[in-house]
Amino acid sequence: MLAACGSTADNASSGGGAGGVKTDKGVTDTTITLGVMTDRTGVFKNLGEALTGGNELWVKDVNAAGGICGRQLALEVVDHGYKADTAKTLYPQLEPKILGITQLVGSPVLAALKQNLIDDNVLTAPASWSSEILNNPNVMMIGTTYDLEIIDGLAYLQQQGLIADGDTIGHIYIDGEYGGNGLRGSKYYASKHNMTVQEAKITSTDNDLANIVTGLKGAGVKAIVLTTTPGQTASAMSNNAALGLNVPVLGNNPTFDPALLQSPAAASLDKLYVAASSAPFSSKTPKAVEVANEYKATYPDKPKNAGAQAGYVESLVWQAVLEKACQNGDLTRAGVQTALKSLTSVTTDDLVAPLDYSIPGAPPTRGVYIAKVDQNAEGGLTEVAPLFTAPDAQGYKAPHQQS
Numbered sequence: 001m002l003a004a005c006g007s008t009a010d011n012a013s014s015g016g017g018a019g020g021v022k023t024d025k026g027v028t029d030t031t032i033t034l035g036v037m038t039d040r041t042g043v044f045k046n047l048g049e050a051l052t053g054g055n056e057l058w059v060k061d062v063n064a065a066g067g068i069c070g071r072q073l074a075l076e077v078v079d080h081g082y083k084a085d086t087a088k089t090l091y092p093q094l095e096p097k098i099l100g101i102t103q104l105v106g107s108p109v110l111a112a113l114k115q116n117l118i119d120d121n122v123l124t125a126p127a128s129w130s131s132e133i134l135n136n137p138n139v140m141m142i143g144t145t146y147d148l149e150i151i152d153g154l155a156y157l158q159q160q161g162l163i164a165d166g167d168t169i170g171h172i173y174i175d176g177e178y179g180g181n182g183l184r185g186s187k188y189y190a191s192k193h194n195m196t197v198q199e200a201k202i203t204s205t206d207n208d209l210a211n212i213v214t215g216l217k218g219a220g221v222k223a224i225v226l227t228t229t230p231g232q233t234a235s236a237m238s239n240n241a242a243l244g245l246n247v248p249v250l251g252n253n254p255t256f257d258p259a260l261l262q263s264p265a266a267a268s269l270d271k272l273y274v275a276a277s278s279a280p281f282s283s284k285t286p287k288a289v290e291v292a293n294e295y296k297a298t299y300p301d302k303p304k305n306a307g308a309q310a311g312y313v314e315s316l317v318w319q320a321v322l323e324k325a326c327q328n329g330d331l332t333r334a335g336v337q338t339a340l341k342s343l344t345s346v347t348t349d350d351l352v353a354p355l356d357y358s359i360p361g362a363p364p365t366r367g368v369y370i371a372k373v374d375q376n377a378e379g380g381l382t383e384v385a386p387l388f389t390a391p392d393a394q395g396y397k398a399p400h401q402q403s
Contacts, residue, residue, distance in 0.1 A: 019070055024332040026099030032067075032322065032331070033074045035098035037090065038127075039105045042082030043204065043229045046257050046303040048105050051127055052077060053299045054311020055102055057291065060298075062319060069326035075102070084112035095120055100336060102318050103127055103311060107177040110139075121333040123321070123340065125314045127307075129252075129277070130181040134361045135400040140321070140340055142314045143277030143352045145363045146178060148393050149252040150185030150225055152368040153275030155390030158193070162248045163223045168196040170216035171225040172209065172236055175201050182227030182252065184399075192392050207231050213239035224249045230257035233272070234265035241268035252276055256373070258305050258380035269373040274381055277352050278310040280371040281379025285386075287349030292378070304379045313351040320346045353387050361400030366393045 026033045036055055039048035059073045067073060076097050080087035087109040095116070100123040104110055107128045117124055117138040124138055131145035144152075157163045171186045173179030183199065190197045198219045200212045213236060216224060224240065224247055226233055233255045240249060253276035260269060274280070279288040281304055288309050295308040302308075324339035325331050346355040346364075353367030370385035 020329060021069060021326060022330045022332050022335060025096060026333075027071070027331045030071055031074050032069070032071045033076055033098050034318065035094050035101040035122075036075050036077040037080055037087060037094070037101060037104045037109065038077065039082040040079040042080075043231065044082055044105060044254060046230075046259060046305060047127070047254065047307045048079075050295075050303050050305045050307030051103050051105065051311035051314070053295055053302050054291065054308045054313075055315050057294055057298060057308075058312050058315035058319070061294075068319065068322045069331060080106070080109055082106050082109070084108045088112055091116055095122065098122070099331070099333065100124060100318070102315050107133075111177060121337065123333065123336050125318060127310070127314070128178065130177040131184075131363060131398040131400070132177050132181055134363065134398060137337070140317065140357070141364055142310070142317050142355070144365050144368060145398065146181040146227060146252055147185035147188065147398070148363055148366050148396060149275040149277065149368050150182050150227075150250065151189045151393045151396060152366070152388070152390045153250045153252070153273060153370065154186065154189045154223075154225070155392055156275070156370045156385055156388075157223055157248055157250060157273065163195075165193045166195065167193075167222040168198055168220050169223045169225060170198045170200060170219065170221040171227075172200045172202060172212060172216075172232070173225075173227040174204050174229070174232075176204075178254070179227040182225065186225050188396055189392055202228070202232065204229060207235055209235040210239050210243075212236075213243055213245065217243055217245045221245075221247060223247050226251040226255045228255050230255060230260055234260050234263055237268040237272055238265045240271065246271065248273060250275060253278065253306055253310070256305075256381065258303065261373075261375055261380050266375070272373045273384075274371045274373075275368045276306060276310075276371070277365065277368050278306055278313060279351055279369055280306050280377075280381040280383050281308060282374075282377040282381060283309070283369070283383050285350045287351050291351070306379060306381070309351050313348045316348045316351070317346055317355065350387060353389070360402045361398060362402070363398055366396075
């Protein structure tokens, strides 16, 4: 058995492959293996479970249709529990087995593995949407970034008359790339509309936000922006109601978990809006409905949230890359990098807006859905605005954007 395994690796590294296609790690004559580094036990475990379910549905669908480049797809799944040190331990075990990564959850994890991904040339679709990571050539962003989600979300609130030029808005954010990138969006929007941003920095383990919301009330905020964990969202929303502040609250996808609807905070969630580049679980977009129905039938006990569609669309983009690499006759790690950079309009049946990977450092799209918490909707969110891009988002230049 050891000899057989060694022989397969030698053939792959030498560039041989079925149909004359060049291969190296993660690809044999019969199989393409992608990695999943998810959170199944940490603060984003419900999101991680749904993302992984979406990835697995895609594998099932593609394999049933005959695979890609004459090969079946397989996933190697590991759980880092949203802990960077655990991810650092798991990565060396995973890396030799895979062509690339179709899901990597968490800004701290991505930061910890940044140099590994560069050194090993592992193309990665992160479930982390900070524009600060777009200087990593191995990152394949699926959707738009936290800063642009917040810019679009604030534009929606202003379109609805919920905030106005000159207002003060609060922003509660986790210290780090996730929170800081969301804050970047708030500050950019505020600069365009003569607004003041009242900042409140927290850690990922701070769960009682009463003093912070009290401070925001004292500052006279007209809205609150969150880049937080779901548990912190619950505290912010409860205190927004309990203190009589009752302002609209804007978050992005990681801030909300449908499990909050079964928590003591449930009655206070009605003022929460979510801006995300992927469709909410209850979206009526035909492809979103198709994925949601397949997900429910396959995984009746898994969490039902927008991660299901986001996981599926992560994988659809990987499919476009793999198919292009196959056309080029090169399924090596370098080959999939080349294929990605040639893609100028990847479409996903409106699960996300069309994606353009040809501009270095730029978000591949700027469009978002806006959803509102709804106790009666599957997944807890109802879409209130279809895919759109605000004018301020169109004019925004990301930190590493080269043109």
